[in-house]
Amino acid sequence: MTDAPLLDVENLWVKFRTRTGVFDAVRGISFTLGKERLGIVGESGSGKSMTGRAVLRLIRPPGFIEADRLNVHGEDILSLPEKGMRKLRGGRVSMIMQDPKFSLNPVMTVGQQLVEALRAHENVSRSQAHKRALEVLDEVAIRDPQRVIDLYPHEVSGGMGQRIMIAMMLLPNPEILIADEPTSALDVSVQLQVLDIIDKLVRDRGMGLMFISHDLNLVAKFCDRIVIMYAGRIVETCKASELRNAQHPYTLGLLNSVPDLERPRDHLEVLKRDPAWRDAPSVSARQ
Amino acid sequence: MSAVMVKDLNVWFGVGADRSYAVRDVTFDVADGESFGLVGESGSGKSTILRAIAGLVPTWSGDMTVAGETLGPKRSKSFYSKVQMVFQDPYASLHPRQTVDRVLSEAMGLHGVQNINTRIGKLLDDVGLGAGFRFRYPHQLSGGQRQRVAIARSLACNPSILLLDEPTSALDVSVQAEILNLLVDLRREHKLTYIMVSHDLGVVGHLCERIGVMREGRFEEVLTVEDMRRSKAESPYTQHLLESSINSVR
Numbered sequence: 001m002t003d004a005p006l007l008d009v010e011n012l013w014v015k016f017r018t019r020t021g022v023f024d025a026v027r028g029i030s031f032t033l034g035k036e037r038l039g040i041v042g043e044s045g046s047g048k049s050m051t052g053r054a055v056l057r058l059i060r061p062p063g064f065i066e067a068d069r070l071n072v073h074g075e076d077i078l079s080l081p082e083k084g085m086r087k088l089r090g091g092r093v094s095m096i097m098q099d100p101k102f103s104l105n106p107v108m109t110v111g112q113q114l115v116e117a118l119r120a121h122e123n124v125s126r127s128q129a130h131k132r133a134l135e136v137l138d139e140v141a142i143r144d145p146q147r148v149i150d151l152y153p154h155e156v157s158g159g160m161g162q163r164i165m166i167a168m169m170l171l172p173n174p175e176i177l178i179a180d181e182p183t184s185a186l187d188v189s190v191q192l193q194v195l196d197i198i199d200k201l202v203r204d205r206g207m208g209l210m211f212i213s214h215d216l217n218l219v220a221k222f223c224d225r226i227v228i229m230y231a232g233r234i235v236e237t238c239k240a241s242e243l244r245n246a247q248h249p250y251t252l253g254l255l256n257s258v259p260d261l262e263r264p265r266d267h268l269e270v271l272k273r274d275p276a277w278r279d280a281p282s283v284s285a286r287q
Numbered sequence: 288m289s290a291v292m293v294k295d296l297n298v299w300f301g302v303g304a305d306r307s308y309a310v311r312d313v314t315f316d317v318a319d320g321e322s323f324g325l326v327g328e329s330g331s332g333k334s335t336i337l338r339a340i341a342g343l344v345p346t347w348s349g350d351m352t353v354a355g356e357t358l359g360p361k362r363s364k365s366f367y368s369k370v371q372m373v374f375q376d377p378y379a380s381l382h383p384r385q386t387v388d389r390v391l392s393e394a395m396g397l398h399g400v401q402n403i404n405t406r407i408g409k410l411l412d413d414v415g416l417g418a419g420f421r422f423r424y425p426h427q428l429s430g431g432q433r434q435r436v437a438i439a440r441s442l443a444c445n446p447s448i449l450l451l452d453e454p455t456s457a458l459d460v461s462v463q464a465e466i467l468n469l470l471v472d473l474r475r476e477h478k479l480t481y482i483m484v485s486h487d488l489g490v491v492g493h494l495c496e497r498i499g500v501m502r503e504g505r506f507e508e509v510l511t512v513e514d515m516r517r518s519k520a521e522s523p524y525t526q527h528l529l530e531s532s533i534n535s536v537r
Contacts, residue, residue, distance in 0.1 A: 043459045044430065158329060187328040187486050189531045214459050257464035259493035261532065262516060267471065268464035268493070 004074035005287070006176050006208040007033035007055065007093075011068040014050045014059055014232075025050045025063070027232040031285035033176065037202060037209040038285075039223035039240065041216050041254070047232040048212050052178045055210070056089050073175060091121040094169035095178040096198075099185040100161030104153040110137075110164050111149035114171060121172040136167045140197050159190035163197060170201060177202065178210045183218075195222055216243075216254045225285075228254075233282040250277055288355070290448055290480040291317040291340065296349035298332070298339050309335040310347075311504040322474065322481040324491035324512075326528070327501030333484045337450045340482070341372045354447060368398050371441035372450040376457045377433035381425040387411075387436050388421045391443055398444035406443075413476075414439045415469060431462035435469065442473070451483040455490060467493055488532040492516070500525045 014026035026047040031038070042048040054065050057077065070078045072093060077085065089095075097103040105113055114133035118124060124132070130149075137145035140163040153161060162182060169177065179198060183191040199222065202209045213219050219226055220243045228236045228251050236248040246252060253271035298310040310332040317323040325333040339347045342362040351358040354369045374380040381390060391410060395403045408418050414435040425433055434454060441449060454470070455463040471494065474481060485491045491498055492512050500507040500522070508522045520526045 043461055188488070189328060189528060192531050216460070254461060257461045259464070259467060259487075259489040261489050261492045261529075264492065264512075264516070267468050270465050270468065271461045 004071065005032040005034045006073055007031075007210070008069060008071040008074075008286075009055070009067065010070075010286075011066075012051070012054060012070065013066040014047065014054050015064055015066065017062040017064075025232055026054065027282065029229075029232075029234050029282050029285075031227060031234070031237075032287050033208045033210055034287065035206050035208055036225060037199075037211060037223040039219035039226045040210060040212045040229060041214065041219050041226060042229035043214060043254075045231075046229040048214075048229050049180055050232075051229070052095065052180050052210060052212050055176075055178060056093060056095060057085055058089075058095075087121070090117065090169070090174075091172050092174055093176040093178065094172070094174040095180065096162075096165055096169050096182045098181040100153070100158060100165050101185070103165060104161060106153050109150055109152055110156070114149070114164075114168055117168045118171045132171065133167075136171055137164070139170070139201070140164075140167045141193070142167075157190075159186050159194060162186060162190075162194050166194070166197060166201070170205075173205070174207065176208045176210065178212070180212045181214070182211075184213070184215075216251070217258060225287075227285045231278045233278075233280070234285055235277060235280065235283065237283055237285040248277075249274065288319055289316045289352070290319045290321070290354055291315075291323075291482065292350070292352040293336070293340070294350040296336065296339060296347060296351065298335050298344055298347045300346065309504055310339065313349075313499075313501075313504075313506055315499055315506070315509060317480060317482060320478055320480055321497065322483065322495045324495035324498040325482065325484045325501060326486060326488060326491055326498055327507075328486065331501040332504040333501050334452050337372065337452050337482060337484055341370065341450055342366070364398075368444045369446050370448045370450065371444070371446040372452065373434075373437055373441050373454050375453040377430055377437050378425075378457065380437050381433055383425055386422050386424055387416075387428075387439075390436065390440055394440050394443040400444060410439045410442060413442065413473065415465075429462075430458050431465055434458060434462075434466055438466075438469065438473070442477070445477075447478070448480045448482070451481055453485050454483070456485065456487070463490070470494060488515070488529065500528065 010030045011028050012026055013024060013028055016023045016025060040048045040051060053059055059065055067078060111133055115129040118129045118132060133149060134145045137148060142148050142163055183194050186194060211219060211223055220240050223240050226238055226240050227234050230250050236246060236251050238246060256269040257271060259268060294314050296310055296313045297308060299306050299308045301307050325336060327333045338344045340351060356366060388407060391407050392403050400406060411417060411420060416435050455466050483494055495512060497511050498515060499509045502524055507524050510520060518529055520529055
């Protein structure tokens with residue numbers, strides 16, 4: 001059991017029942033996550049966020065999940081009752097959402113939310129939880145935790161809000177952290193700061209990180225391994241350091257479509273989508 | 288002749304003791320056919336400058352001259368046929384219950400454009416959509432296609448100046464490339480002048496020749512893209528911004 005990967009997914013499908021039949025958002029992907037930083041990249045609609053949510057079984061009807069295997073640290077979570085899932089979510093597996101503006105409760109102070117998050121998973125007293133909250137705020141590089149803990153979400157900036165989100169997710173010491181575009185709502189200068197914090201925490205605590213983003217270059221810099229998704233399937237997977245040798249035309253297209261400050265071009269390359277990509281079988285990203 | 292001249296522009300919000308300045312003593316010129324970028328963090332006042340030029344913020348002081356017209360508290364009708372704005376979020380800036388055809392013909396009708404019927408076809412071709420999209424509703428379009436419609440709408444009255452407020456920040460990188468290419472082509476064809484706001488230095492560097500770096504409502508410095516590429520920024524803040532954006536991309 002101990003050497004089982006943190007997350008083991010085989011043949012995962014996310015489907016939605018619609019008036020015109022069943023729509024497949026994720027189509028049979030397989031991957032594992034160890035104590036590493038795994039980047040999942042794709043355009044909007046490629047199924048990358050759905051994959052992240054499916055791991056926590058957060059797909060609501062009319063959507064549903066099918067998989068041959070969905071294990072967290074050797075434990076099957078497909079058959080876990082909803083009560084067990086609630087313990088798992090935020091406890092052993094946490095998720096950082098895209099925009100702090102929409103994911104923090106606007107009518108509770110930062111401190112109240114942090115304490116609530118911790119007490120939902122651990123049996124600690126209120127004052128102890130308050131102390132832990134202060135510590136974790138300090139850990140995510142918030143300068144004056146004593147002041148920030150009594151603020152309401154609208155009184156903090158976007159970058160600080162995202163750091164508070166991270167702090168909240170880290171409080172119960174999760175094994176797996178799922179970050180769904182954690183920096184796309186932030187400024188470039190703040191982005192790096194937030195990434196550094198996530199990076200440091202993941203290293204120090206030995207967590208597994210699933211980093212979902214549409215920015216291939218960012219992921220290449222930040223993660224150990226990359227999974228590239230297109231139309232609900234994995235088209236390519238590689239080590240981040242070997243991204244330069246990527247083969248798939250979709251990966252190359254994504255890489256070349258970014259405007260580069262140092263190498264100006266008259267025209268940016270535009271992705272030419274090949275219908276064959278959609279039908280190609282999914283590449284396994286198991287290790 | 289300068290297309291846009293802004294001198295000592297101040298913009299504020301709030302009254303009395305609550306008055307806070309979003310833009311402070313900003314001065315810049317944009318030549319005819321030039322493309323000028325405004326960069327800075329959220330809250331640095333870059334979008335507010337565009338909104339002040341477009342007449343969407345009533346509380347400003349200073350001198351602004353756009354296409355030879357000195358701006359007062361109200362904008363004339365002819366101003367809007369010379370200056371148009373493209374907004375950030377194509378999901379929010381199109382009326383959800385109006386077809387592309389209606390959006391475009393309304394904009395043209397307001398400016399008294401003749402031959403609306405043929406012009407809509409031409410406009411849609413210009414932005415790379417084609418006539419097949421003419422009677423679609425926004426929910427039937429992707430984000431990139433919507434932004435193309437928004438750009439077509441801004442071009443409906445043949446303006447000479449476009450104000451672009453983060454036109455690609457809500458889009459995927461691959462779609463962003465398409466929209467940026469479109470903007471480059473349109474500028475060449477129609478000899479447009481752009482003022483573009485973005486927080487992405489790569490995007491601004493692709494489209495603009497000169498860049499104003501903003502911080503807390505003031506211009507930190509104005510530099511050419513060439514200087515920026517060679518990292519010849521004078522102020523430490525610009526240098527910091529440059530480094531973080533190069534680091535995040537590479």
